Amino acid sequence: MRTPGMWRTVAAATAMAALAAVSGCTIQTVDPSASGSPGGASSPAGRSPADAKPPEPAGKKPAERSPARKKPAERPAPTVLWSRGDRSRDVRELQARLRQVQWLFEGPTGTYDASTVTAVKGFQGKRGLPRTGKTDSVTWQRLLRMTREPGRWELYASGGQPAAKPDPRCMTGRVLCVSKTSRTLRWMIDGRTVSTMDVRFGSRSTPTREGVFNVYFKSRHHVSTLYDSPMPYAMFFSGGQAVHYSSDFAATGYYGASHGCVNVRDEGKIASLFAQVRNGDKVVVHW
Template identity: 65%
Template sequence: MKRSSVIRGVVIRRVAWGVAAVALLAGCGPQAVGSGGTGGGGTTAPPAAVTSAPPAGSATPSSDDKPPSPAPSATDGTPAPKALMGDGDENEQVRELQARLRQAGWFDRAPTGFYGTMTAGAVTSFQKKRGLPQTGSVDELTWQKLVAMTHKPTADELKPSTTNKLDTPDPRCMTGRVLCISKESRTLAWMIDGKVVSSMDVRFGSENTPTREGLFKVEWKARKWTSTIYHTPMPYAMFFSRGQAVHYSADFAARGYAGASHGCVNVRDKTKLSELFDQVRPGDKVVVHW
């Protein structure tokens, strides 16, 4: 009897070692309790069915035991970042954006406060350089990165007295004698046969009194004129679309882009405009474009 008991003990121990070895090879962690409990010959749920938490009193798995979260993708339904500024906006924040882009070397003209194709292109290039989504609009992350690498613009950086850089001429400006006026760069270029003779900063009408766009011609001129509607001086006026004209504005010279016209094209450099006035003739083309 004693020998049999010894043999049975050896067999039981070998079976236990075998079970332990299988468990080690499978890399088992905590398992859910089967229908028969922790002992008594009950079956254990297969690994695929392990969905419950570990029994009370057992060790809690570490963070390394948890499956990694799936990486976000472009198709996971995550909404695009909210744009703070974008095409068509016109305000002082856009002016600050342009001034900061200019500090960083991405915007090569004076700030205008208008978000057009040039500003969008500068933002896209900035985003590409820094591995951001190339939307052309300014979201919170784009703005934070730009602010971090620039300083708060000074008054002179926001509204410099220097002449704005000329826009690429509209194709209609490339022949003949033309006052080529860009709303995008806020400039007027006096061009003859595709060559720029002179240029100057200009200001346009407000949203309620917009400056008309299109192809016109100089209808008539007046060296001294006072508006019959608003009763304000309009020196060196060159009318091109009913009551709208290119003329000198003392208000533009004093306040810059803080103000607007009632639809006319304001010029703030009186000397340049007086010289231009002497050269322009009735019948010369006027092109107002973005």
């Protein structure tokens, strides 16, 4: 025997079945232990399934960070060997080598002057080096590879060689003591050196005579009758050979030669010497 409550239950079930048939859906039993994700899969605590990170595609590795690039270490500046105002034998060699490559046309003087700065700048710029005008280690090595060891008279092409020790014959009286070894003239009085100056001599075909002589004639504005060339401040000591000023010596240095005379390159010094020397004073030309 069915009670009214049983009929109500049967009627409710029948109504729900009919509703499901109309909508096409089925009733799923939900596992109370699931967190609401389909198929009972659980999501991380506090995050919804939409927030979950999608899986990486098969065969693809996670992106790797490239290491930070290090800045290349700066090279130290080359050491400066010589610069304007320096004076030394090394500067003289630098100038002689610059003359060999035709960047310098004066000297060598041994003094790092404005002409040397200009020559070094030109040499550096031609070879892609910083145009500082200072000779650093890089510039010097490049110049060494392009030149040869300068000879003695290349180093003293315009004079500056220290005067040689006086010949014993120069130690008494008033003497023009001329050394072919150092290419210098000492004006000496009783063994004391009053002044020194650079000189040059004749070529092989017209050599300057050696020995002991005396000044026999002075001519302030002399002109050679044989070569038609000026011989200012001439002090003759052996035939047509004299000590005199030479503008060619002043301009070209030891790259030239006289016709046998003793040429002086410093006009101021020989002007002073000319005023002091007397006829009869001794002249000693020696090695």
